[in-house]
Amino acid sequence: MSQHIVSQQLRLEPSRRPLGSLYAGNVRAVFSRGVKATWGTNWAIMVSGFVEPVLYLVAMGIGLGSLIGTVTGPGGAEIGYANYIAPALLAVSAMNGAVYDSTWNVFFKLHFAKLYEGMLYTSLGPLDVALGEILLALLRGALYATGFTAVMGAMGLITSPWALLMIPAAVVVAFGFASFGMAITSYMKTFQQMDWINFIMLPMFLFSATFYPLSVYPEPIQWLIQALPLWHGVEMLRQLSAGIFTGAILVHLLYFLVMIVLGLILSTGRLRKLFLN
């Protein structure tokens, strides 16, 4: 038997797949490895990331809301304060979920676990690895968002069936943050640099028209906030919660599309540079 094998010529055929050296079409293996590894671990962190925006919703929406009464919502209708901030906090929830996996977890795997090094010694390409990890982060974001939407429903904050479109929209938001979060993380070398991410996330959470409209700021600040991703998520979900569709939604979607694509390109390039140099 062995002689038979030895007499054959070993010649591989190049694959005709586009991006052949970067992509093997096997994102699934990376993704399900992540699910298997996370399942049953990190529950405390998993839950805390979800609970945070819920606490804000209760404290601000019900507590502070009782002082504020109604505010002008999208489309000019008067709505309760809790209704106003709930979609914004949903965007925050999607962001938190996506960012948790795509930053700290990715950082650990890049620098300590040697996980990607092992993966890239197989027939996986860097794009498979990046996309698989991003989808994993996206999954967490999507779970948070779905849970948060259920909480909104239970609190009577869902007033239009269109509001259910918030879930897929929140998934897009999560995708954007996951992709971009991984890209940024892949450039980070130290824990101090990782702290910058928190340093940016907190003010972005507080000031992205989450709790009051953008119009309270002077114009240059408004421009700055509109350049940041969370504002686009907040605006998009707030419009959807009221069943209002304007061209602005397309702009917001486009913003996230750019984030996703850019994040993927940068992450793939970085993985390649770090592990296939």
Place this chain on the structure above:
Amino acid sequence: MPQTSLSHRLPQQAPAAVITARNVVKTYGDFNAVDGISFDVQQGESFGLLGPNGAGKSTTMRMIGGVSQRTSGELSIMGLDPDQHGPEVRAHLGVVPQQDNLDEELKVRDNLIVYGRYFGLPYSYLRPKADELLEFAQLTDKAKAKVDALSGGMKRRLTIARSLMNDPKVLLLDEPTTGLDPQARHILWDRLFRLKEAGVTLILTTHYMDEAEQLCDRLIVVDKGKIMAEGSPSALIREHSTREVLELRFGSERNTTVAPELGGIGERLETLPDRILIYADDGEAALEQVSNRGLRPITSLVRRSSLEDVFLRLTGRSLID
């Protein structure tokens, strides 16, 4: 699924090498870690890279696997350039890196199965394969353990088992038996023999001379990124050493002072910190000459030349350091 296939050509064609390297260079900054090496490895051959620390062995292995892009030169693995076609090449490669990079978040058996999934292989194939390889690595009773609960040698065995999950055509082993106890080493050697018989091409680096002599059909001695010699273990010994070696110990203080008095005995003399080596075709005769000069070593030993001596001759360094 990896989109590669093996086309079976007619046997009468001249045998093409599975690996061809021509003037391969890897530069880090302005330092050439691998400095223009060329070699061919035939299918089913067992090919060794021997060299001191920092010689460029691991770097060469990484370039073969396409996880390190070469700076210049040509490299073809089963007909493909690993820099251009990394995923296709690696689909048929088994890799045991010098440092274990197991998945610490997964259990032992899952490490094997998930790794197989990276090659796009189906569970129906992977589950029995994982059990078979756990058996081979003597880790069956650890199947459900966490990786960080394994000893160093067990991790090494798991890494080796993992490299076989995709039934590789070419196996890259970077110091595979470092950290293994003698029994585990012999079991691995036996297994590697059987893989070789089944047509698998083996490329290995090692610091153990007995391993190189046992396993390698042919090897290259590498130093500072360059090939110093190439051949089968026995041919290298014949070419670069005498038939026998006389080892003398005078005590660490006296070795260097005694050495000049030994001039003219044997073909060549090598003074190491702990002993003096006299290369001679007849070791006993050399020992007699030493006694005739009135020198009384604490211990003396006549042995056959080994790769260790070839190595010392070519690189001026002892292998074990």
